[in-house]
Amino acid sequence: xxxxxxxxxxxxxxxxxxxxxxxxxxxxxxxxxxxxxxxxxxxxxxxxxxxxxxxxxxxxxxxxxxxxxxxxxxxxxxxxxxxxxxxxxxxxxxxxxxxxxxxxxxxxxxxxxxxxxxxxxxxxxxxxxxxxxxxxxxxxxxxxxxxxxxxxxxxxxxxxxxxxxxxxxxxxxxxxxxxxxxxxxxxxxxxxxxxxxxxxxxxxxxxxxxxxxxxxxxxxxxxxxxxxxxxxxxxxxxxxxxxxxxxxxxxxxxxxxxxxxxxxxxxxxxxxxxxxxxxxxxxxxxxxxxxxxxxxxxxxxxxxxxxxxxxxxxxxxxxxxxxxxxxxxxxxxxxxxxxxxxxxxxxxxxxxxxxxxxxxxxxxxxxxxxxxxxxxxxxxxxxxxxxxxxxxxxxxxxxxxxxxxxxxxxxxxxxxxxxxxxxxxxxxxxxxxxxxxxxxxxxxxx
Numbered sequence: 001x002x003x004x005x006x007x008x009x010x011x012x013x014x015x016x017x018x019x020x021x022x023x024x025x026x027x028x029x030x031x032x033x034x035x036x037x038x039x040x041x042x043x044x045x046x047x048x049x050x051x052x053x054x055x056x057x058x059x060x061x062x063x064x065x066x067x068x069x070x071x072x073x074x075x076x077x078x079x080x081x082x083x084x085x086x087x088x089x090x091x092x093x094x095x096x097x098x099x100x101x102x103x104x105x106x107x108x109x110x111x112x113x114x115x116x117x118x119x120x121x122x123x124x125x126x127x128x129x130x131x132x133x134x135x136x137x138x139x140x141x142x143x144x145x146x147x148x149x150x151x152x153x154x155x156x157x158x159x160x161x162x163x164x165x166x167x168x169x170x171x172x173x174x175x176x177x178x179x180x181x182x183x184x185x186x187x188x189x190x191x192x193x194x195x196x197x198x199x200x201x202x203x204x205x206x207x208x209x210x211x212x213x214x215x216x217x218x219x220x221x222x223x224x225x226x227x228x229x230x231x232x233x234x235x236x237x238x239x240x241x242x243x244x245x246x247x248x249x250x251x252x253x254x255x256x257x258x259x260x261x262x263x264x265x266x267x268x269x270x271x272x273x274x275x276x277x278x279x280x281x282x283x284x285x286x287x288x289x290x291x292x293x294x295x296x297x298x299x300x301x302x303x304x305x306x307x308x309x310x311x312x313x314x315x316x317x318x319x320x321x322x323x324x325x326x327x328x329x330x331x332x333x334x335x336x337x338x339x340x341x342x343x344x345x346x347x348x349x350x351x352x353x354x355x356x357x358x359x360x361x362x363x364x365x366x367x368x369x370x371x372x373x374x375x376x377x378x379x380x381x382x383x384x385x386x387x388x389x390x391x392x393x394x395x396x397x398x399x400x401x402x403x404x405x406x407x408x409x410x411x412x413x414x415x416x417x418x419x420x421x422x423x424x425x426x427x428x429x430x431x432x433x434x435x436x437x438x439x440x441x442x443x444x445x446x
Contacts, residue, residue, distance in 0.1 A: 002076045005044070006081065028050065028069035029071075031065045034083075062095065076103065112217050115252065129264065137259045141257065142154050155251075158208075165206050167204065228251045238433070255433075258281040259284075262293060266305050278310050323415050328385060328387060330356055331358065332384050333383055334383040335361070369397050384408065
């Protein structure tokens with residue numbers, strides 16, 4: 001229980017009586033978190049009849065109380081001016097990392113429920129929102145872990161995933177535009193993250209779905225636990241669980257990587273329940289660390305915000321660069337992407353200089369089917385290749401139009417390239433993978 005000196009002790013005692021008589025809660029102890037207006041000394045709370053923890057840093061007091069009292073929940077009986085909106089969510093984020101609810105007069109924050117179903121080492125890849133590069137990062141992590149001998153598979157959840165977990169052996173199936181279009185015409189979301197993972201990483205993937213996402217990342221419903229159980233049965237040694245938007249995979253994992261867009265508001269990292277997500281994580285991959293999305297000053301702010309929340313976390317700063325999965329050399333290309341319009345010049349320049357493409361038209365409206373279709377229609381006759389990320393309307397619009405016109409459809413990946421931080425991305429991926437293995441062995445008692 002959190003208390004302050006802005007309430008008379010007798011009033012706090014009345015609240016304790018309500019907790020015990022009306023709600024049948026036993027108050028194990030209290031943490032004094034500040035305020036002096038209505039108390040006279042250190043013995044002011046003697047009438048509460050429970051141990052009181054006092055620390056100069058209230059958070060240290062809260063975490064010490066959790067260790068000492070082993071409570072089932074933390075009840076906040078404080079208020080402004082001692083604890084305001086930001087500090088309350090800061091406290092809640094830390095409490096939730098201990099698996100405890102944090103409740104108050106008109107709120108009840110539950111920690112996400114992580115089902116303990118995996119019998120293999122695992123890594124969660126989560127994000128601070130949509131369009132932070134999570135799927136591209138996850139695919140890259142899977143490829144590197146595969147090359148490093150981890151023998152991984154991925155369980156990916158999405159808002160357009162299958163109603164029952166669906167496995168694709170990425171190394172065995174030829175994922176062609178025709179194959180994906182057949183899926184789309186059968187009513188499936190053929191650009192779902194698990195298909196992108198299978199296409200770009202060529203490893204075993206399991207697709208799952210979810211609906212909704214709470215402040216701390218709990219999906220309202222999902223079939224990810226069933227997907228994880230399927231992963232237990234497959235010939236893989238390591239499982240990567242990929243989040244969706246800011247929602248977390250509801251399965252217990254052994255380590256976390258968090259992806260953060262450098263252009264996001266700082267509050268998404270060091271405030272709200274971004275704090276909770278950073279606290280869970282071992283490695284932070286900051287993406288899009290370049291103008292016009294984020295200049296050096298903004299990238300520095302993001303790094304400082306991450307370290308302020310969790311000083312020991314590893315950080316790597318990255319930029320994305322496109323990689324067509326087939327040759328586009330000397331071809332006239334229509335490019336479809338979810339990248340911000342402000343990045344169009346850099347992406348086009350890189351494709352032309354690195355891969356020899358001639359990009360004759362570009363759409364950054366891959367998530368807007370109507371506008372995308374109009375832009376492709378308006379450029380007919382100028383291009384002989386449609387180059388697209390496997391996202392959003394890549395199949396039901398871009399691929400469909402391309403095959404109807406008898407044109408080549410080529411998919412592309414986005415590669416994260418290290419530009420700063422605590423080390424090279426590849427080295428840190430190996431580090432966090434091994435950390436997951438160690439944590440798994442410890443969890444299994446071996």
